[in-house]
Amino acid sequence: MEIMRKSFASDNNSGVHPVIMKAIEDANRGHVIGYGDDPFTEKALKLCKEHFGEDSETFFVFTGTAANVLGVSALIKPYNAIICAQTAHLNEHECGSPEKYTGCKVIALPSNDGKITVDQIKEHLSGQGNQQYSQVKVIAITQPTELGVLYTIEEIQILSEFAHSHGLYLVMDGARIANAAVRLKKNLKQVTLDCGVDVLSFGGTKNGMMFGEAVVFFSSNMAGDFKYIRKQGMNLGAKMRFISAQFNAYLTDNLWYENALSANTMASYLETRVKDIKGISIPLPVSTNALFPILPPAAIPHIRKKFFFYMWDEKIHQVRWMTSFDTEKKDVDEFAEVIKKYVEEYNFL
């Protein structure tokens, strides 16, 4: 079976980190009770409390969609609304799962870098208390954003203070929260609970796991009935130990940190390699493991033939490149050569 070379299309094109694969194999001994009542899960939940605080409660699910949607659904009723950036996964890339599963309106705010502000949110609160309007209850942010940009700690604190003073929750899609923490030089708790985040989608798949995401409630009283929500939400794993074992490895010996650090470093290196090529512009800061460069349109198909990646905005010829935990310097070098070749060749428009 033919396998692609290292891809810069998405960090989920990578496989599984060897330490995590080893943990899965080690978990494959004997019998344990299903659905989470096993020693692997017990240990993983204990580790989560160490990383996210003693009052946190964590639940493992299979997909990022489930983590995002089910986590929010624990907080709201169908007549509520969720506010997020137009670019948020929750808005654009879940095939409408938030609306379907929660019944809520998703209010999408325009954003160039994927970040949203208190001023934008305020404009959508005039209907609070009016029975004709969906009642905003959740502010959802992605850290880093889908465009690889970071909120500062202060920006998140401002959002959470605004949320809490208005009876709202602040929810964070942390599919790549490890990459954010690395860049901000903080631990997982500092970039979430300590900024006032109420519920976190804690991603593992994009940072070296095989499958498995987590919903972290930072206050245990929010999580009371989530076990029913997860089951009804079709994301309760029978052989749960194989998710938990991955999180055990991920949260031990800084594996989450090392993987994200490596991916971030390679993205920076790729930026260094290509930013001065005539014909390329990189309008957004490269803060984590993604670049969104604008290329000469004629060059794009040629580069994509060698290294598949996704178009981001056809109209302005913007593409997305992502590095993974296993991206190596030689992969970047090879990719950068190809980019350079074709950008220079086709930079005439």
Add this chain to the structure above:
Amino acid sequence: MEIMRKSFASDNNSGVHPVIMKAIEDANRGHVIGYGDDPFTEKALKLCKEHFGEDSETFFVFTGTAANVLGVSALIKPYNAIICAQTAHLNEHECGSPEKYTGCKVIALPSNDGKITVDQIKEHLSGQGNQQYSQVKVIAITQPTELGVLYTIEEIQILSEFAHSHGLYLVMDGARIANAAVRLKKNLKQVTLDCGVDVLSFGGTKNGMMFGEAVVFFSSNMAGDFKYIRKQGMNLGAKMRFISAQFNAYLTDNLWYENALSANTMASYLETRVKDIKGISIPLPVSTNALFPILPPAAIPHIRKKFFFYMWDEKIHQVRWMTSFDTEKKDVDEFAEVIKKYVEEYNFL
């Protein structure tokens, strides 16, 4: 970390078959596109067509709940009803996921062995065409039933002919369809498509896989939009290759058959070992990998302390014992000794 001895509580207490684990490890090479556009998935879907017919379309999901609920949701509208046995997983053990996700009524028919009949179904069709009533659209059966009992091929054909002549679909929860096929001495197509089944939940987790179930539509025109349903249903895997690789191993060299044969054989052997113990009765036939014996109530806690298992019906002291692909003769011998000891000791009520 302490691991339990072999359990007779559920076939999902087992781990992963070594051949499947090997396939997972082998899939962990290099990068491939996510979400199913990879060579492992291509191969797995080809194998599914070989096993289920050229016009079938298969979609992999993570959980049995998802396979059951999303498969049905492709066939119905919210004003429809699903008819199934009261004991059906779809009715009792999905935490209401069918109602939540499809909006449909689930009509639960009483059943001692988990099987339902055309006569029972007919009694619920008097409201067809009447706007006040949910409109029955799906007959859902479990093969083998949750009580380990089998429909004969002819019984399923009768149900499917009734269904199709009344504009209904026949859906099969095949979480353990491999165990049924082994016992009926048929291949997978013969116990599904050839009996007139429209959609199958094809289980893997309970028969040696780590995770992964499949929704099989036997007619491709039913499956047109299922890719959206799966994503919206929070069950589209990013690193899909790790489900597909498991199915590749499972559907190659008769692994599905060998695993189920082994589990069935051990259940029969367990039956042989315990059926003549004074104080035990086994009211239902042991057709696949489950026994539902009735025990002296005082014996139950003692046996459960040595080997954990679930109560089935507290009122009549009925319990459930299940064998797995990896249950060995010595496990059964050991379990049977414990059973014999305590049943004989406490058989005085």
Add this chain to the structure above:
Amino acid sequence: MEIMRKSFASDNNSGVHPVIMKAIEDANRGHVIGYGDDPFTEKALKLCKEHFGEDSETFFVFTGTAANVLGVSALIKPYNAIICAQTAHLNEHECGSPEKYTGCKVIALPSNDGKITVDQIKEHLSGQGNQQYSQVKVIAITQPTELGVLYTIEEIQILSEFAHSHGLYLVMDGARIANAAVRLKKNLKQVTLDCGVDVLSFGGTKNGMMFGEAVVFFSSNMAGDFKYIRKQGMNLGAKMRFISAQFNAYLTDNLWYENALSANTMASYLETRVKDIKGISIPLPVSTNALFPILPPAAIPHIRKKFFFYMWDEKIHQVRWMTSFDTEKKDVDEFAEVIKKYVEEYNFL
């Protein structure tokens, strides 16, 4: 336009009581603010507090389906279950609206007379706390039942005490609660709040109103967000005054009582007229405004040609006859003559 003679098919075949029609006409003066912020609604809500207690909160909706479904939806989450009789409107006659709108499972208990008991309910509570099961949260009863039978005050108290001691709510479908109150010689509060009912569907349409039902929460803290639920549930009236004006008339000068008394009296009179006809049996007590007699099958089509009514149970030749607020003695006499003629003529099977 040809109008049918008085019908015994349903109490909704009648028109509008003249006093209510007069109230509607009187409300048609000038302009008032829409959606309930008008003096008619203010007065009606005040009257509801007088009838149902000062801590009650009432909301008007258009249909009985809405009153039943939206009232329950204020109490539950999608992973909950509602227990009711198999014959309950909520189960059989809302085209699956409870499942669609709340996402919850409806557990239907077998019942000959439409009543359910604590013993029946207990059998469905074994999954409480288990994540695989829908969590029962609401016991829903109909008073009088869809078969015209009454719960005694004591029976309802037993159900409500059981409910509250198990963390459940007791909800009452009171589409014909006026008929029950008349027969039990109690006022509206005595047959609801004083028995421990938490939420009532308070019916008006079947007892002389044009349209309009109410959801009554007996504790104001249950009703906090119902205004959003009603709007999202497509049952917030723009010209609300025309529902409110009807309730003002209905709840003034005992109109609700007089109408129900008249209908009940006519049902008793009809029973008196037909019960001794050879060939008729009336297996259930005639407590309110409905009879469910069993007739000689050959007589049924002949009677129905003269007076349309509905079959209840084809298998045992059981039909349903209902009286309305405007049924008169001469209507009953005429109907009874027709019944007598054909039952005697065809009573040979």
Add this chain to the structure above:
Amino acid sequence: MEIMRKSFASDNNSGVHPVIMKAIEDANRGHVIGYGDDPFTEKALKLCKEHFGEDSETFFVFTGTAANVLGVSALIKPYNAIICAQTAHLNEHECGSPEKYTGCKVIALPSNDGKITVDQIKEHLSGQGNQQYSQVKVIAITQPTELGVLYTIEEIQILSEFAHSHGLYLVMDGARIANAAVRLKKNLKQVTLDCGVDVLSFGGTKNGMMFGEAVVFFSSNMAGDFKYIRKQGMNLGAKMRFISAQFNAYLTDNLWYENALSANTMASYLETRVKDIKGISIPLPVSTNALFPILPPAAIPHIRKKFFFYMWDEKIHQVRWMTSFDTEKKDVDEFAEVIKKYVEEYNFL
């Protein structure tokens, strides 16, 4: 009970036109079968076919929310999306009912006058066929828009041609379609079916009816199962004749036209009376029965104390004034005097 003077707050603050009230009273004779199987409904549906075409199918519901949401729900599946203006009732004023009931995403396009264009829609079609995206299936327009502005016949034709050539439906919220038809000098069919509209919410309440809206499917094969959707959607009226009788009056002798003409004329007259007052600007054309003037902020509370109306956009001091079928010249004169007085007095900011 004190009744407000004529209001310019909303056309639903008015009462019922005398001819419609008379029709309601006339329908209150004797018994008819419930739920729509009555001669009044038969006649009303026949009239609808005359107005909307022989292949159309019409269903009566209680509220505009229901007409909008249930009509759309007949066309789509939960993974679909609905595109409309940000100002559309469907987006802003149904308390999230479209999302709750259909499960679909609502994509809100920015619009100053409530109209949307093909170019705007095109930008949201890039995810068609991609499983990560909600699949756009319905374009929903309001005619006239919530800002009282009209699409031309040609503009609607362009939208419908685009919709149909892309496999989409064009749905029209016609809560005030009568006002549009009057201004466009067209009949009801010309402004809907003949422009390519697939489904219409046909409003009555805002133009002289007591309650009652209709869902009109212009092709009968779209409407096949709508009777179940209406019932499950809690909008099937028991005493349906009282909606139907209103539509019978409304669609006879041009009552719908006369009422709308009167309202439109009074809006024009109000415009004439106030447009030259120094300090008022009316940025949008007054095409139907609404004005959205910008006033000196200090004048607004004074005018509202005399004549209640709603703020539209606090930030720019824009308000909404609406005329009704029963607005008279003297009401406008009186209102205009008050406006003039306070605008001139407070026009200093």
